[in-house]
Amino acid sequence: MKILFMGTPDIAAESLAALMEAGHEICAVFTRRDKPVGRKQILTAPPVKQLAVQHGIPVYQPRTLRDGSSDNLIRELAPDIIVVVAYGCIIPPQLLHVAPYGCVNLHVSLLPKYRGSAPIQWAVLNGDTQTGVSIMQLDEGLDTGDVLMVEPVEIDPEETSGQLFDRVSAIGAKTLVAALEKLQAGKLQAVPQQHEQATMAPPLNKEMARFDFTQDAVHIHNWVRGMNPWPVAWFEQDGKKIKVLECRVAKNECGVAPGTVLALKPLTIATGSDAVELLTVTPEGGKPMAGTAWAAGRRMKVGDVL
Numbered sequence: 001m002k003i004l005f006m007g008t009p010d011i012a013a014e015s016l017a018a019l020m021e022a023g024h025e026i027c028a029v030f031t032r033r034d035k036p037v038g039r040k041q042i043l044t045a046p047p048v049k050q051l052a053v054q055h056g057i058p059v060y061q062p063r064t065l066r067d068g069s070s071d072n073l074i075r076e077l078a079p080d081i082i083v084v085v086a087y088g089c090i091i092p093p094q095l096l097h098v099a100p101y102g103c104v105n106l107h108v109s110l111l112p113k114y115r116g117s118a119p120i121q122w123a124v125l126n127g128d129t130q131t132g133v134s135i136m137q138l139d140e141g142l143d144t145g146d147v148l149m150v151e152p153v154e155i156d157p158e159e160t161s162g163q164l165f166d167r168v169s170a171i172g173a174k175t176l177v178a179a180l181e182k183l184q185a186g187k188l189q190a191v192p193q194q195h196e197q198a199t200m201a202p203p204l205n206k207e208m209a210r211f212d213f214t215q216d217a218v219h220i221h222n223w224v225r226g227m228n229p230w231p232v233a234w235f236e237q238d239g240k241k242i243k244v245l246e247c248r249v250a251k252n253e254c255g256v257a258p259g260t261v262l263a264l265k266p267l268t269i270a271t272g273s274d275a276v277e278l279l280t281v282t283p284e285g286g287k288p289m290a291g292t293a294w295a296a297g298r299r300m301k302v303g304d305v306l
Contacts, residue, residue: 004079004099005032005048005236012085013047017108018173019083020055024180027077028058030070032088052071066092073096081180084138087171093140101183103138106176108168110134110150114196115143115183120168121161122201125226127218129155133172135179137190145197146190149179158248160228206231213259213306217274218247232282237306245288246280259306267291270306 002025005016020026020037029052037044043171045053052059062070074082074095079103084091096103109119111134123131130150139145153168182188209227211220212235221235227233232243250268252275254260262268266277278291 001080001100001180002026002027002076002078003180004028004030004074004082005052005085006087006089006091007048007085008032008046008080008088010047010108011088011108011172013051013142014169015083015085015173015176016048016051018177019180022177022181026052026055026057027079028060030060030076030087030089031064031302032060033061039275051081053262056196062089063094065089068092068094068100069099070113071095079182079211083176084181086259091138096140102175104148104179104183104199105138105143106138106172107134107143108165108172111136111143111147112154112193112195114201115198116201117203119201120165121204121226123226124156124159124161124164125222126220132176134194135176144193144195146192146229148183148188149175150192151175156302158225179197196217204231209233211235213276214267214272217252217271217276220248220271220276221249242284242286243282244278244280245282248277248279250275250277258306261295261300261302261304261306263276264295264300267293267295267300270296 001017005026007016008031029047029048031048034045051061071094075098079099081099082103084103084105085260109131116120120265130152131151132150134147135149136145149173153171157162179290201273209231211223211233222300224244230247234243250269252262254262256270258270258272260270262270262275266279268275268277281291281294282288283294
């Protein structure tokens with residue numbers, strides 16, 4: 001198929017690479033504008049642009065599609081289908097049906113669950129045991145279009161959102177290729193979503209990453225997993241942020257107050273229900289270290305309260 005591809009980050013680049021490998025013609029790529037990255041704020045092209053340039057594919061980076069300034073160009077490109085993967089710009093109504101096969105979107109959840117920008121993270125934060133990818137026909141709503149194909153993905157109970165995202169990105173790329181093949185062959189039936197069952201997956205922020213030890217141990221464990229690699233779960237100790245990169249649920253048979261240090265090797269803290277072992281932490285202004293090493297540096301002892 002002749003594809004106009006719209007996408008920006010790594011997950012989109014992985015899908016673009018899969019489409020090219022499957023033999024599709026990518027007539028052009030639309031992506032977000034280059035951004036300053038890192039401490040030195042070096043202007044850097046998004047992953048999709050980098051891949052497209054390597055393969056000589058025309059790249060366009062409009063600030064928005066809503067103003068209609070790209071409409072004529074897209075019509076001139078005459079794609080069979082527009083494929084959208086984590087583009088970051090709203091596709092306006094006048095472009096939804098420009099191509100014969102319309103606009104198809106890859107979304108990393110089992111729609112209608114987790115509509116929005118952070119579906120993988122919220123699946124982990126909520127302790128779900130399964131997520132997946134949905135290939136859907138774009139409409140004017142937010143992830144509300146008819147679903148063409150789904151592929152479930154199991155979630156490991158110790159998996160972080162970053163690890164899960166990497167797996168789902170690869171599965172999503174393969175599912176997208178399979179869906180386009182079936183769509184072209186007329187073997188896909190669009191299924192309307194059950195909108196009354198929809199849930200949202202809003203973006204994360206640093207303040208949301210905060211937890212405290214009065215909360216349930218399983219909740220804290222899921223929060224640490226779900227906020228990794230960004231913004232990273234944290235608790236406050238003596239006015240400082242202590243980020244937690246890795247933890248594990250443990251038993252609390254002592255019946256002591258939440259926040260009480262139960263053991264030092266590994267550093268085990270009582271919670272509102274059971275306890276958590278803080279395996280890897282990052283003190284404010286410091287580097288990642290074992291929770292045991294952090295406790296030793298602060299001369300903690302069993303019975304102290306955080």
